[in-house]
Amino acid sequence: MFSRTSARCFTQVRSYATKKKLVRHNPDAVELSQAVQILKAFEVGNPSHQIEAHVQCKIEKSTPLIRGSIVLPKNIKQEATILVFATGKKADEARAAGAHFVGGEELIEQVQNGELKFDKCIATPQMFPKVTKIARILGPKGLMPTVKKGTVTDDITNTVTTSKGAFDFKGDKFGVLHTGIGKVNFEEKDIEANLKAILEELKVFGKTNNLKAFIQNVVISSTRGPGIVIAGGSSL
Structure with a gap:
């Protein structure tokens, strides 16, 4: 009834x-x-x-x-899974901000092998040249970091925090x-x-x-x- x-x-x-x-x-x-x-x-x-x-x-x-x-x-959706290409202090900032995957060249290899699933990808300017090696993998999925989108940056903390809740x-x-x-x-x-x-x-x-x-x-x-x-x- x-x-x-x-x-x-x-x-x-x-x-x-x-x-x-x-x-x-x-x-x-x-x-x-x-x-x-x-x-x-x-x-x-x-x-x-x-x-x-x-x-x-x-x-x-x-x-x-x-x-x-x-x-x-x-x-209206679950928090995004964030991957950050960074090393040193910037890597520590990414982890503190709640990034799910953080690393340098070893992370690039994992992405290349299809071992990781993520919704957003960020890179420091220092790591970006190396990340271009997997542009053919990230690009078609809309995941390639770019300066225009604000995902190639040294402002890791704010970018990770914003990206987690981005729609x-x-x-x-x-x-x-x-x-x-x-x-x-x-x-x-x-x-x-x-x-x-x-x-x-x-x-x-x-x-x-x-x-x-x-x-x-x-x-x-x-x-x-x-x-x-x-x-x-x-x-x-």
Whole structure:
């Protein structure tokens, strides 16, 4: 039997769907807070289901692939496994900061042999020339340290700390970003904060590439719920 809370949630969903005709193919734009409430109502009994955002961005032929990495206000995934190529004092800093694998040339050999699994890779400037030997292994996986990404650095402590909680996102070739922004059991304010943080990062990407009106529209959905267009999504 449904609990009173469950019955009330489904009543809310049914009422909203009837009045607004909320279906995937003809959604009405609603405020972000209301959209989150609706998805939570659809997902009663599924606290671990994911809530996602689908952001349509305006791109041009010369626009690079949309991608970024931020620390979300509310983490939605397990802490990343960090590998650091460093020796001496910098190696000690990496271990103290919580890096999972730390070492010099011996670590390069282990990576070459496929002995280690990790999510992020950092190198000191001193170790970087040696790390280029395994660029063909790290590059295709998006793990090759680079100065541009801030993963070739002497600031090991801060970089490791940030990387452990970093959330990576990437758009497709059509300029659409599909990304998780939370789980059903998250507080509404946390889901909203995560989405807004990602949108802010996208706005920076747009400005950097001289793209006006970069964010076109925002839709949020859940594992079993509908896609809901967010009112004023481009200006959140």
